[in-house]
Amino acid sequence: MKSDKIIAVRVNKTIYREGDRCVKVFRESFSKSQIFSEALNHVKIEEAGVTVPKIIEVTKTDGRWSIISEYIKGSTLERLMELDPENKTEHLRTLARLQTEIHKKVCPALPSLKEKISRKISMAELYDPRLKNRLYEILDGIPDKNNICHGDFIPSNILVAENEKIYITDWPHAARGDGAADAAETFLRFALTGNKDAAREYLELFCDISGRSEKDVRMWLPLVAAARLANNSAKEREFLLRQVDVVDL
Ligand SMILES: Nc1ncnc2c1ncn2[C@@H]1O[C@H](COP(=O)(O)OP(=O)(O)OP(=O)(O)O)[C@@H](O)[C@H]1O
Ligand SMILES: [Mg+2]
Known part of the structure; x- marks a missing residue:
């Protein structure tokens, strides 16, 4: 994760840009269900016709879950x-x-x-x-x-x-x-x-x-x-x- 691409740092999350993707990385303290629940809510809203950054994938790297969405410039x-x-x-x-x-x-x-x-x-x-x-x-x-x-x-x-x-x-x-x-x-x-x-x-x-x-x-x-x-x-x-x-x- 390159620091020049960091968009926001929270106590327990970091949001950064990777090309045309936005990666929201969660600390280990987040449960698997919290991550999938956030992603699922987001996708339900996407399907309800609200303009949201589209979710691309949910993934795990080095023990940390990330939700990846399209990057909005x-x-x-x-x-x-x-x-x-x-x-x-x-x-x-x-x-x-x-x-x-x-x-x-x-x-x-x-x-x-x-x-x-x-x-x-x-x-x-x-x-x-x-x-x-x-x-x-x-x-x-x-x-x-x-x-x-x-x-x-x-x-x-x-x-x-x-x-x-x-x-x-x-x-x-x-x-x-x-x-x-x-x-x-x-x-x-x-x-x-x-x-x-x-x-x-x-x-x-x-x-x-x-x-x-x-x-x-x-x-x-x-x-x-x-x-x-x-x-x-x-x-x-x-x-x-x-x-x-x-x-x-
Ligand atoms: N898809 C995106 N494209 C561009 N910038 C984004 C995108 N998603 C998030 N950001 C930037 O990252 C910041 C933080 O992201 P987000 O609001 O999802 O997390 P958060 O504020 O940490 O969550 P919470 O409000 O639950 O603490 C946003 O305020 C925005 O500046
Ligand atoms: Mg926010």
Whole structure:
């Protein structure tokens, strides 16, 4: 792996370019099922007609699994936002528009978002045990939907090719459910990075474009925040607990 071809380095993953292929190499800590689940979700989305970098193969080298996809020459929306902060609103509008388009599509083969959220809430550590039951009640009471939800719809997962065609990548968290929950997750991701203005502006744009109400999205906030607690990030914990604490017992 040549360092000049490295695109991104995460704690437990490295993404690099190899000619016209993009190689996402996972650390040994990832189970085989996690790798195949990410690749399978991605392929299901590809087959549902969403523009994604096509998966080429899943392979193992020196004990590490890799998912290989077509390399998209261009930039991420995150990078474009950094380079061009004056057009932040336009970039956020693009994000909200793309997300709304994806939510219009269906893919019955994906896992249920409600079930995923419920499972993650069961794994979350909460101070008040009554809170979990209340969260399950709220979750049960929200009507289910069948929208494709990305689960991590943030600017670094939007690839803008040189010909301006847009590809969406990074689908391990994809599920079928209510697009408003997916929007709540995006709002939370902006807020978690201290980007409160962007979070608010994104939410306004999402509601404007999708026709969903802010109430619809905010209703999911304590639920997606509680689910995210299952990741056990010490850095995020206090913030997430504050989002969950708004729930009346
Ligand atoms: N097919 C591709 N072509 C070009 N660049 C890519 C491609 N896939 C990923 N990238 C680049 O690599 C970065 C990281 O890839 P990806 O989002 O799949 O992994 P990740 O962010 O580590 O996953 P996670 O969000 O689950 O931590 C992207 O933000 C993008 O810059
Ligand atoms: Mg990513």
